[in-house]
Amino acid sequence: MIGALSSWQAHVFCSIVHGVSSILHLAAESAFDIDSVVPVYRLQRHGRDVRPHVALVGGISVLAASGVFLLITSWMHAFYAYKTYTDPGDIPGAKWRMAEYSVTAPIMIVIIALLLGVAEVYSLVGIWGLCMTTMVFGAFTAVSPLAHAAGYVPYMIMWTILMIAFGVAVNDSDENVPAFVWVIVLFEFFLFSAFGLVQFTFEVLPAITPKSKKHRPVSKQEAWETLRKTDGWYNLLSLTSKLLLAWLAFGGIQGMND
DSSP: OGGGGGSHHHHHHHHHHHHHHHHHHHHHHHHSOOOOEEEEEEEEOOTTOSSOEEEEEEEEEHHHHHHHHHHHHHHHHHHHHHHHHHOTTOOTHHHHHHHHHHHHHHHHHHHHHHHTTOOBHHHHHHHHHHHHHHHHHHHHTTTOTHHHHHHHHHHHHHHHHHHHHHHHHHHHOSSOOOHHHHHHHHHHHHHHHHHHHHHIIIIIHHHHSOGGGOSSOOOHHHHHHHHHHHHHHHHHHHHHHHHHHHHHHHHHHHHHHO
């Protein structure tokens, strides 16, 4: 059942859903008069001043950033659909998935950081880098299972920073943290972590299982079915995590603008 989510039809569906969502997010600020720009600052020192000064760098539109990662995802699913349709035996997601995530996942994490009040530009760049590094380790898991374990180092550092920011926002804010931010943080942490569980189950565990404990060699058909299941789970988790973040942020920011 889950393997069916790696079919070309499933990729076409995902491409359309992400594409339509992207258009709505990119047009939202002008069409619906929604302000989602979060100011971004930089700490700097002048001379021997002990206390750094805060300098405004610019601003990042949460809705525009959402539109960008949705658009990239739509393009990639269109590519996956074409490759799968022209060659039913090919599972392009197995080759290109982590390359896609190394671009889209950092954008998503930066959006979450902005919603939590992280507005210092170097902190945002660091969080971006930690997320991208995690995805790179995920890509190298196909070469060595140790890369999967190593990927949890930047991953946990990244989420520790975000959870500290979340705790600060909850404890120090004069107003209650909006409900949509709570849902985004908790569910996205669960969904992001589920990607690692899928990779461990279908890629790492078979690789580290001693041959003596395997009942028989794995056939090419079984290996292909495993790739389909892996790709199907990734599609499901990707669709859920991206639409959840994008539309909860959309609705929450719109509500705050009213």
